[in-house]
Amino acid sequence: MKLNERSVAHYATCDSPADHTGFLRKRVERHHHHAHHHGTSYQRRWFVLKGNLLFYFEERESREPMGLVVLEGCTVELCEAAEEFAFAIRFDDAGARAYVLVADGQAAMEAWVKALSRASFDYMRLVVRELEKQLEEACKSLAACRKSPQRSSSSGRKRHLSNPALQPLQEKPTSLENGYSTWSSGGCVTSGATCADYDEGQAKPPPLPPRRRSAASSAAGSPAPGLSPAMLESPVSPETICFSKLHNWYGQEIAVLRREWQERQKRGHP
């Protein structure tokens, strides 16, 4: 399966801040048809977590990743392995390979498990939806309280509410780039959004994309209005067919990928 590898590699190595980085030992997965088990071995790799993507590099200074794990539809759990400080990333799709990783110590292991558990896009989306609702409610109750004019909304407030990053409906010549819009107030649209206008929904950020129907959620329907800590700990599982394909592909063709990249470098691609 093709992937825009160059862009993916660029995203992995560019200086946008990572959510977590560190050395981990990664268990080498042998094909099952090998009759003899030499015992498990591990390779030390440099791991970089950005969003819902876990990249790993041969060395910390490597210019391109060796591989990528897409953290959707997975659970992160402590491991029964002989190694201390081991944890595993397992996917809902039983066919997808699991990743067994070993940290340097207790603190490192806990930090990684925490970071990876909350890395999925779906989790992020859940939290954002919840906050969006809370903001609506906060505005409504604020409007209800304000019977008489209090201190007028400052232009500072206008600036915050009319952030261009969240109003893509305003067609600007410099079209928004995913990941590159900034909070600059210079490019702001001052739509005269006072708090009163906000209540009428004029300056409301546009609604998030519709929720995908998850294969896993049957009776659940929509998420519970209140997020329980338990819900936040285990990611929601979306459909994973496409992702298991991605995982398998990366697992099996890392060497091919590297060769291709190296060849492209030699051919003088920028």
Add this chain to the structure above:
Amino acid sequence: PAASAVLKKRLVKLVVNFLFYFRTDEAEPIGALLLEHCKITKEEENVFSISFIEEPERKYCFECATEEQCLEWVEALRRASYEFLRRSLIFYRNEIQKMTGKDPLEQYGISEEARFQLGAHRQ
């Protein structure tokens, strides 16, 4: 892909921050585009393109059945990146904090998470 004269009919599916594409009668995708650090541009009628920050002149063009569909796709794709979601979260968190004086993430015990912090965070 690329601005070539040949357009192939594909089934396109947006799943979180990946755009998968399939041959119309197949169950397995033939490819995917990671939608981070990319730019979605509305081109001529029914057409939009995706380009990436490190290679802006290379455009993946898509022609839709209708202009309305095209605009829907542009909207959906612009909001499809993890980074966009993260910024939305930080925005809402900030706004709620200003309005209510409370950090909405505290009740979930995730207010210290690196991924939810404003500005240059992390290690």
